[in-house]
Amino acid sequence: MSGARGDGPEAGEAGVRPAPEAPGVAASVDVPGLLAQLARGFALLLPVYALGYLGLSFSWVLLALGLLAWCRRRRGLKAGRLCRALALLEDEERAVRLGVRACDLPAWVHFPDTERAEWLNKTVKHMWPFICQFIEKLFRETIEPAVRGANTHLSTFNFTKVDMGQQPLRINGVKVYTENVDKRQIILDLQISFVGNCEIDLEIKRYFCRAGVKSIQIHGTMRVILEPLIGDMPLVGALSIFFLRKPLLEINWTGLTNLLDIPGLNGLSDTIISDVISNYLVLPNRITVPLVSEVQIAQLRFPVPKGVLRIHFIEAQDLQGKDTYLKGLVKGKSDPYGIIRVGNQIFQSKVIKENLSPKWNEVYEALVYEHPGQELEIELFDEDPDKDDFLGSLMIDLTEVEKERLLDEWFALDEVPKGKLHLRLEWLTLMPNASNLDKVLTDIRADKDQANDGLSSALLILYLDSARNLPSGKKINSNPNPLVQMSVGHKAQESKIRYKTNEPVWEENFTFFIHNPKRQDLEIEVRDEQHQCSLGNLRVPLSQLLASEDMTLNQRFHLSNSGPNSTIKMKIALRVLHLEKQERLPDHQHSAQVKRPSVSKEGRKISVKSQLSASPGPSGSSTALSTPALGGSDKPGSEERAQPPEASPQGPRDLGRSSSSLLVSPSHASAKEPTPSIASDISLPIATQELRQRLRQLENGTTLGQSPLGQIQLTIRHSSQRNKLVVVVHSCRNLIAFSEDGSDPYVRMYLLPDKRRSGRRKTHVSKKTLNPVFDQSFDFSVSLPEVQRRTLDVAVKNSGGFLSKDKGLLGKVLVTLASEELTKGWTQWYDLTEDGTRPQVVT
Numbered sequence: 001m002s003g004a005r006g007d008g009p010e011a012g013e014a015g016v017r018p019a020p021e022a023p024g025v026a027a028s029v030d031v032p033g034l035l036a037q038l039a040r041g042f043a044l045l046l047p048v049y050a051l052g053y054l055g056l057s058f059s060w061v062l063l064a065l066g067l068l069a070w071c072r073r074r075r076g077l078k079a080g081r082l083c084r085a086l087a088l089l090e091d092e093e094r095a096v097r098l099g100v101r102a103c104d105l106p107a108w109v110h111f112p113d114t115e116r117a118e119w120l121n122k123t124v125k126h127m128w129p130f131i132c133q134f135i136e137k138l139f140r141e142t143i144e145p146a147v148r149g150a151n152t153h154l155s156t157f158n159f160t161k162v163d164m165g166q167q168p169l170r171i172n173g174v175k176v177y178t179e180n181v182d183k184r185q186i187i188l189d190l191q192i193s194f195v196g197n198c199e200i201d202l203e204i205k206r207y208f209c210r211a212g213v214k215s216i217q218i219h220g221t222m223r224v225i226l227e228p229l230i231g232d233m234p235l236v237g238a239l240s241i242f243f244l245r246k247p248l249l250e251i252n253w254t255g256l257t258n259l260l261d262i263p264g265l266n267g268l269s270d271t272i273i274s275d276v277i278s279n280y281l282v283l284p285n286r287i288t289v290p291l292v293s294e295v296q297i298a299q300l301r302f303p304v305p306k307g308v309l310r311i312h313f314i315e316a317q318d319l320q321g322k323d324t325y326l327k328g329l330v331k332g333k334s335d336p337y338g339i340i341r342v343g344n345q346i347f348q349s350k351v352i353k354e355n356l357s358p359k360w361n362e363v364y365e366a367l368v369y370e371h372p373g374q375e376l377e378i379e380l381f382d383e384d385p386d387k388d389d390f391l392g393s394l395m396i397d398l399t400e401v402e403k404e405r406l407l408d409e410w411f412a413l414d415e416v417p418k419g420k421l422h423l424r425l426e427w428l429t430l431m432p433n434a435s436n437l438d439k440v441l442t443d444i445r446a447d448k449d450q451a452n453d454g455l456s457s458a459l460l461i462l463y464l465d466s467a468r469n470l471p472s473g474k475k476i477n478s479n480p481n482p483l484v485q486m487s488v489g490h491k492a493q494e495s496k497i498r499y500k501t502n503e504p505v506w507e508e509n510f511t512f513f514i515h516n517p518k519r520q521d522l523e524i525e526v527r528d529e530q531h532q533c534s535l536g537n538l539r540v541p542l543s544q545l546l547a548s549e550d551m552t553l554n555q556r557f558h559l560s561n562s563g564p565n566s567t568i569k570m571k572i573a574l575r576v577l578h579l580e581k582q583e584r585l586p587d588h589q590h591s592a593q594v595k596r597p598s599v600s601k602e603g604r605k606i607s608v609k610s611q612l613s614a615s616p617g618p619s620g621s622s623t624a625l626s627t628p629a630l631g632g633s634d635k636p637g638s639e640e641r642a643q644p645p646e647a648s649p650q651g652p653r654d655l656g657r658s659s660s661s662l663l664v665s666p667s668h669a670s671a672k673e674p675t676p677s678i679a680s681d682i683s684l685p686i687a688t689q690e691l692r693q694r695l696r697q698l699e700n701g702t703t704l705g706q707s708p709l710g711q712i713q714l715t716i717r718h719s720s721q722r723n724k725l726v727v728v729v730h731s732c733r734n735l736i737a738f739s740e741d742g743s744d745p746y747v748r749m750y751l752l753p754d755k756r757r758s759g760r761r762k763t764h765v766s767k768k769t770l771n772p773v774f775d776q777s778f779d780f781s782v783s784l785p786e787v788q789r790r791t792l793d794v795a796v797k798n799s800g801g802f803l804s805k806d807k808g809l810l811g812k813v814l815v816t817l818a819s820e821e822l823t824k825g826w827t828q829w830y831d832l833t834e835d836g837t838r839p840q841v842v843t
Helices: 009-015 019-027 031-054 059-090 092-097 118-150 256-261 265-281 398-404 437-443 542-546 686-699
Strands: 157-163 170-177 186-196 199-204 209-229 236-243 248-255 287-290 307-317 336-342 345-348 359-368 375-382 389-397 406-412 420-431 458-468 482-488 491-494 505-514 521-528 533-541 552-558 567-579 711-719 724-733 745-752 773-781 791-798 808-816 826-831
Touching (some): 118 157, 236 265, 307 336, 345 359, 458 482, 458 542, 521 567, 533 542, 711 808, 724 791
Antiparallel strands (some): 157 199, 170 186, 186 209, 307 359, 307 420, 336 345, 336 375, 406 420, 458 505, 482 491, 482 521
16 A cells, blocks of 8 residues: 555556456456356357268358347347337327337327327326236136137146236327218227337246247227217217227247247247237227127127228239349339238239239229228239339228219329329129119129129128037037038138037128029038037028028028037128119219328338238138138129220329328238139139140140140049048149140149148159159048038149249149049049139040
């Protein structure tokens, strides 16, 4: 200490001499931390050593490092978005002043008819601790027992912690509808936003598995309907809550589920959860809370659409050329396609290659449940290998379409310097009687031989209530896991599974587009999901509904091939789709209202992969049950009929800038297959189109043989002992060549109407041959009465290898199994056709 106070040289030397302190510093080093660093270094070097020891390529190390960097970048971006959203909730005014992106601003900034609701936010904030208590009780007393009972492996499942965080749900804006609404209802749209640092931890003790969620973001528009208004307390009969479309969802995982943040799995996990939300809360699904007796709100459990919108997606002109060559020196054309959306229903047109004035001539039909708040949204894109280029958008108010009934116009595209789109829009009213059915059938040219295909003449609405006294299935004295499969023609839908009960309650709604109700039947089958067996079935001819009062049946139906007292309760209604033509003055002019943009293009293009990642979604009934399944074809050019006098396709109008809130990323749009049109020969599935084009090229002026696509040999029989349909794929002959080396064929089979992945059967791939031999046997678990109502869908496809462009359809055949010889079986050659129809049997 004295050396430190001295003024001489000795003191200076002592002041700069650090050597005596070094041992003390070394002694204070955190030994466990140093060992942890050494362990991390060893863990990083061990894979490199292992790769060298095993003689593997160093590129695996680079791949792992790239994947790690990608994960960290994704986590950083997600954390940044969470911080910005939290900053907006804590101090909205300061966040706006700092320049928050337009897509993060509350709704009242953009929409003048949307009001702020700070009083409501203050109320929710005060109630938030009690809301959290209710949510925790819901998790522990409802969700936890349901998960435990779903599977024996989950018997030790439990929530260890449920904390919804301190940030309450926020309502960014409220819109109250005062026009075009029923006088006995109140409609509110709530722009909700939940950004919570919540902690939800769970574990399965049996497998020492722990997982959880550490933060959730949900943004969306929730509609609240108060109806019916009554003259007695509490003045409101019921409360209905639902999302107009899928909410934007983002989740940060912890524990074992942290693996779901890996690129490729993060979008998949959010998509699955978003689909679960859609099954309960996205239109047409809704939660109805009764406030009075059940008798007064019975109609709310059976929602009938306001109407059906038939969209003729005809053509476009003067689009931008987005394709370039020689690094932009040479400008080319575009490969345009369209994405059409009505609420939660999404359709995608086929791609027209290298054309700035494409003609699609496609027709789609969409249900409209709530037209105040639902719009027709269209976006055009140029298909590219990496990211699809934007070609324009359009949004049309459906309230205007309902008023006009029929619109046939050219619309100027928004957000692009040029381009126009030709649409024909028809508003179809749901009629509760069959007085106009014959006229409708004539107008849509309903062919007697094609009762399942073409434009729709009616809509079938089904409310599945419950079932009673179901049999126990394969195991005696054990309760089944029942679900219901419903089908009309080739369109099938499926209910949710109810676990461990023989008296399930579903309370679900379904809709089917009907081509010809005089010739089609509704087929119902109750199945045990656990043992994959039938618990009973039912067939209801739709002609029976035509003769019923109000074309409605509301009763318990007795199940066939089931228990003696097994019944299923349903309410079924048929509504004829009628196009009402309004009388107008000669000088009447109309134009659908095109909405102006309210958010920036960046905010509009939020990537929600769930919108187009599914196979149907909304076009296939097996993947998107809440969306109408469309399929089939009619004669070509059916939508190019004479235009009505009020049509005005004289060129683009100055309709102002439209806005589209399509939650679709162009980079993911092309991942979904085009939606089959319902009334155009050129609008068949893209594989069938390509096959027909290839067949025309092969013909090239010459006459092809009786079987231009070749033939396939099948053995089909039903085994009564095994209760299975057995199909043996023997061989194919005279297939068409997909390349100079021939084809790489394989056979794919479905037992329609089941097109689930679990119901698919595939043979091996035969390389470079036009006469492959398979000799493979497949079976389907199905009873004889049931299989006679099914159709075997057999397709021969070309494999082509990974990332090959030579994949495609080689031919198809649909085999009807309604034959008395099925138990004996048969072996026959079948002609392959483009779409499987009219198969010719070659003995």
